[in-house]
Amino acid sequence: METDPFDATMVPALPCPDVDAMRDFWVDLGLAVTYRQLRPNPYVVVRRGExxxxxxxxxxxxxxxxxxxxxxxVDDTAPVFETFAAGLRARYGRLPLTGVPRITRPRRRANAGGTAGFSVVDPAGNWVRVMRRPPAGAGGSGGGPDQEARESSTGDESARQAYAERPAGRVARALDDAVVQADSHGDAVQGRRILAGALRRAGDETDPADRVRALAYLAELAVRTDDPDAAREHLDVLAALVPTLDEAARQAVGTALDDADELRASLG
Incomplete structure (x- = not known):
């Protein structure tokens, strides 16, 4: 079979004020230096696998x-995130969710065909977006700064199906929208506004598991928008809700509860 001449491997080259600062950052996150030069032009390459x-x-x-x-x-964002998160915790003593550098947690991205993704913002402010590779035949998987996957015609259909398959609950859908705004677009203020409004309008009719996930993320967004007091309030509401959950619901929201515990610890 004839090989497509465009069957290429493309590698990002990103700007930075100090290549050694980037080297040290990524080495702490588990990558290795494969090339470095300072003259005639500063340049460094960090790598792990592909x-x-x-x-x-x-x-x-x-x-x-x-x-x-x-x-x-990548095939699975979870182990990549855990490796990076461990390096960040060791480097900074916490998981940096605000400022530069920072990281977002792996979450479903409704604007990327429903695939899971997270981002690392490196010390130079570059966004390294890590996305789950779509299944074979699922369509396009490229991306850009404001949309993590600009699908081909097949991918557009995949994205439409993902939106159609979104949960029916108001809060669950608002959580999807908040993640797009805050994690994909970097607008935590708008993400917080969307999610807080949905929780307020839904009241007690919200599915308990959806409410837990929303409160955990809303607390994180409060931290990311420099409002630690509101974050503590959201975490207190969440903590009061946990005893009302049955075992199945607790297992379903285990990740959100772990995230909330880490966030509370970081708030002191």
Whole structure:
């Protein structure tokens, strides 16, 4: 069978003010340096398996103003996240959810065909978006800064199906929308507004498991928008809700409860 000449491996090259700072950051997160030079132009390559990033030194890079991004497709985001999270906790003593660098947690992305994804914002402000590779035949899986997967025509159909299969509950759907705004677009204020409004309107009619997930994420968004008091309030409401859950519901929201516990510990 004839080989497609465009069957290529593409590797991101991202700007940074200090290539050695990027080297140290990613080595702490479990990658290895495979190339480094300082002259004539600063350049470094970090890699683990087929996950690799190239950095070039550039004066004037402002992390808070960076729009650079790339996407890494993996079979399972969970072990990649856990490896990065362990490195971040060891490096900073906590999981950095705000500022630069920071990380988001793996969550379903309704704007990416329903696939799970998370992002690492590196010390230079570049967004490294880690997405679950779609199943064979599921369609496109590319991406861009404002949409993590700009599907081909087949992928568009996959995305439409993902939206159609979204949960019917108001709060669960709002959680989907909040994740798109806060984790994909980086607008935690809007994500928080969407989710808080849905919880307020739904009242006591919300499915308990959906409410737990929403409260855990809302607390995180409060932290990310510099409102630790509100985060504690959300966590207190969540803690009061937990004893009312049956065993099946507790197992279903186990990850959200773990995230909430870590967030509470970080708040002191």
């Amino acid at each position: 996950f690799q990033i190239h950095y070039f030194g550039m004066d004037g890079v402002a992390p808070d103003d960076s729009y650079s991004t790339c996407i890494a497709l």
